[in-house]
Amino acid sequence: MDAKTPAPQARAREAGNFDAVVVGAGFAGLYMLHRLRGLGLSARVYEAGGGVGGTWYWNRYPGARCDVESMQYSFSFSEELDQEWTWSEKYSPQPEILSYANHIVDRFDLRRDIVFDTRVTAATWDEDAKRWHVETDRGDKVSAKFCIMAVGCLSAPNRPKFPGIEDFKGPVYHTGEWPHQGVDFTGLRVGVIGTGSSAIQSIPIIAERASQLTVFQRTATWSVPAWNEQLTPDYVKAVKADYPALRAKARARPTGFYFPFNIKPALEASEDERERCYEEAWQRGGLPFLGAFGDLLFEKPANDTIADFARSKIRSIVKDPATAELLCPDNVFGCKRLCVDTGYYATYNLPHVKLVDVSKAPIERITADGIVVGGVEYRLDAIVSATGFAAMTGSFDKIAISGRNGLTLAEKWRAGPRTYLGLASAGFPNFFMITGPGSPSVLASMIQAIEQHVDWMADLIAHMRDISARAVEPTLADEDAWVDHVNEVSKVSLRSTCSSWYVGANIPGRPIVFMPYIGGFPVYVQKCNEVMSNGYDGFILEDVAATNAAPRVRLTERWRVPLDIEVISPAAVAARRVPVV
Ligand code: FAD
Ligand code: NAP
Numbered sequence: 001m002d003a004k005t006p007a008p009q010a011r012a013r014e015a016g017n018f019d020a021v022v023v024g025a026g027f028a029g030l031y032m033l034h035r036l037r038g039l040g041l042s043a044r045v046y047e048a049g050g051g052v053g054g055t056w057y058w059n060r061y062p063g064a065r066c067d068v069e070s071m072q073y074s075f076s077f078s079e080e081l082d083q084e085w086t087w088s089e090k091y092s093p094q095p096e097i098l099s100y101a102n103h104i105v106d107r108f109d110l111r112r113d114i115v116f117d118t119r120v121t122a123a124t125w126d127e128d129a130k131r132w133h134v135e136t137d138r139g140d141k142v143s144a145k146f147c148i149m150a151v152g153c154l155s156a157p158n159r160p161k162f163p164g165i166e167d168f169k170g171p172v173y174h175t176g177e178w179p180h181q182g183v184d185f186t187g188l189r190v191g192v193i194g195t196g197s198s199a200i201q202s203i204p205i206i207a208e209r210a211s212q213l214t215v216f217q218r219t220a221t222w223s224v225p226a227w228n229e230q231l232t233p234d235y236v237k238a239v240k241a242d243y244p245a246l247r248a249k250a251r252a253r254p255t256g257f258y259f260p261f262n263i264k265p266a267l268e269a270s271e272d273e274r275e276r277c278y279e280e281a282w283q284r285g286g287l288p289f290l291g292a293f294g295d296l297l298f299e300k301p302a303n304d305t306i307a308d309f310a311r312s313k314i315r316s317i318v319k320d321p322a323t324a325e326l327l328c329p330d331n332v333f334g335c336k337r338l339c340v341d342t343g344y345y346a347t348y349n350l351p352h353v354k355l356v357d358v359s360k361a362p363i364e365r366i367t368a369d370g371i372v373v374g375g376v377e378y379r380l381d382a383i384v385s386a387t388g389f390a391a392m393t394g395s396f397d398k399i400a401i402s403g404r405n406g407l408t409l410a411e412k413w414r415a416g417p418r419t420y421l422g423l424a425s426a427g428f429p430n431f432f433m434i435t436g437p438g439s440p441s442v443l444a445s446m447i448q449a450i451e452q453h454v455d456w457m458a459d460l461i462a463h464m465r466d467i468s469a470r471a472v473e474p475t476l477a478d479e480d481a482w483v484d485h486v487n488e489v490s491k492v493s494l495r496s497t498c499s500s501w502y503v504g505a506n507i508p509g510r511p512i513v514f515m516p517y518i519g520g521f522p523v524y525v526q527k528c529n530e531v532m533s534n535g536y537d538g539f540i541l542e543d544v545a546a547t548n549a550a551p552r553v554r555l556t557e558r559w560r561v562p563l564d565i566e567v568i569s570p571a572a573v574a575a576r577r578v579p580v581v
Helices: 027-038 079-084 094-107 197-209 233-241 243-251 271-284 287-292 300-317 321-327 446-467 476-491 521-533 570-574
Strands: 015-023 043-046 120-126 131-136 141-149 172-174 189-193 212-217 223-225 339-341 353-357 363-366 370-373 376-379 382-385 400-402 431-433 472-474 539-541
Touching (some): 043 141, 233 243, 300 321, 472 476
Antiparallel strands (some): 120 131
16 A cells, blocks of 8 residues: 555454455456345455555556546446446546446445455465465455455556665655545656556646656657547437447457457558558547557568557657657557557657656666666656556465465466466366456456456356356366467467566566467457356366256356457467457
8 A cells, every 4th residue: 555545444353254255346346246246145355445446546646547448448237337327538537437436336235345455465275165265464364165356457566676765755656556635746856767558648747747857768658649538428329329239349359349440451551551541540549549450460560560650650749859769669569558648749848858768777776866877866856656567467476375285376377377268277266367367358448358257257156056066176288278379379469579568577587478368359258158158168166966067057148249350260360360459
């Protein structure tokens, strides 16, 4: 918890037995709780923060907003919810998304099963009782048949150990743990470390108040304009008139959200056509920019064409040529997560904003008065650490998770995470992950990815009850095959070629493994559906007569995602033609 967030209220420690313990009350934990309730099961949710919303509870930095359009970055499980909630902007700001999370909690009466300000520290499988014993930092000791990790892919802040950071006289804020009361930068000399999505969103707004803003850039980032705007009542009405159709189209897309994309390869287009398509896509803005052509993340020469176009845009916006060159990335376009900005590049035209390159000479140390790079001290009153997260596995690493025969998850994942479908891991019975490594997770619109996982788990849990199964876990062979497949598919994408957080390369010492599944959301969903239809193929169900009987419990129909677009068939994946953003 950030030093500036309010202290948790004192609370009596808890003991008890539940059907399920859920760790985390972001969108994943909330929907899981809703589905468990629907099954008539008892559940306890533990949340380290003082409220719900996860990402949107913690990331309160100036400018924080979604980069998937709000009308799609929202739950789709309830048509009534879709109709009653109205987003104000194309990309809604953090406070509005947090209000939405709170609305969900109130509307579905979820709060009474959530314990806040409480971090789960340990989860231990009891083979005799076939239950998980869960402990927290507040002394709770509870047990549950199922332990469900809804801990988030981007929830463990990365704080590089800059020498001397404890000597700095002013405050150091991490974007992922922003003070709830906000920060007034008026008249201050502010340093921002990092130029990823959080930095890109906050820099233009911090620049409006700071007397001096110094940005420390290690890797120049690709960013596309958001062209954010207020949503008009007519637009909202039109979407709501046929919301289920939009949701269905979104599910059929590799990204789990809908936008127009052009499947034609860039290398088959003339230079004029490419220029026209890129300009049109730039004017639409946002992540769909990568949908300008079908081969951009597969063929380096194709990628070079979009990279050249984007560099020309940066040079046309930034007036100082030396700064413009520093801001022009030289890596694959969209290799790291593409950023979506409002006025980012133009901010460097302001006289009080300075860019410092730390790619060759890294940050040497932090002093009482500022940051030293290349022997030069940049004097600062406040530092913003926009240095990202120990992505995908960081929040798992903080919990002592111990499975069958005392095997710990940390040990098992030492060389990189190993899961079956990103949902479960062999040796850890009745243990599920929502958007775990090995699932599309961060490469899809995450609320869609969350809903699909939760629905799948809820159906499995219902099936287990139906056949009186005491425990479920994947077979090692199926898990190994899935891990191999995830690795294999990642190689067809240029995304596997750079030092991004997708591969864990942003944190020194982490194993370099491409963690999310890049084969496309519908392909993945189809695999999950097949596993389910075939009696949970690849899973061992314990203490039942027929281990893999076809489920009598009704499948969640809405995840029968059609593979109706030529380019997202498995054959297209193999042929390197899946437009993924
Ligand atoms: P989270 O929201 O991360 O929630 C996990 C919760 O688990 C946290 O509240 C955490 O405190 C809690 N927790 C973790 N460990 C423990 C523990 N041991 N004990 C108790 N509690 C624990 N995705 C998109 O698809 N579109 C976007 O536009 C988008 N924008 C983003 C913007 C930002 C600034 C960030 C950081 C991420 C963004 N994401 C976006 C990804 C975002 O994380 C997901 O969309 C989504 O909110 C994740 O929900 P979640 O519930 O899985 O995880
Ligand atoms: P990030 O993308 O990992 O960016 C972290 C930045 O800090 C990078 O520029 C990194 O440089 C830099 N950095 C890290 N350690 C450093 C060091 N020791 N010295 C100097 N620089 C260092 O993190 P993020 O910006 O918080 O975003 C994480 C993810 O959250 C995003 O990719 C996205 O998925 C999500 N997000 C989305 C939005 C949105 O638009 N909706 C907003 C924020 C976050 P290197 O690149 O060289 O490592």
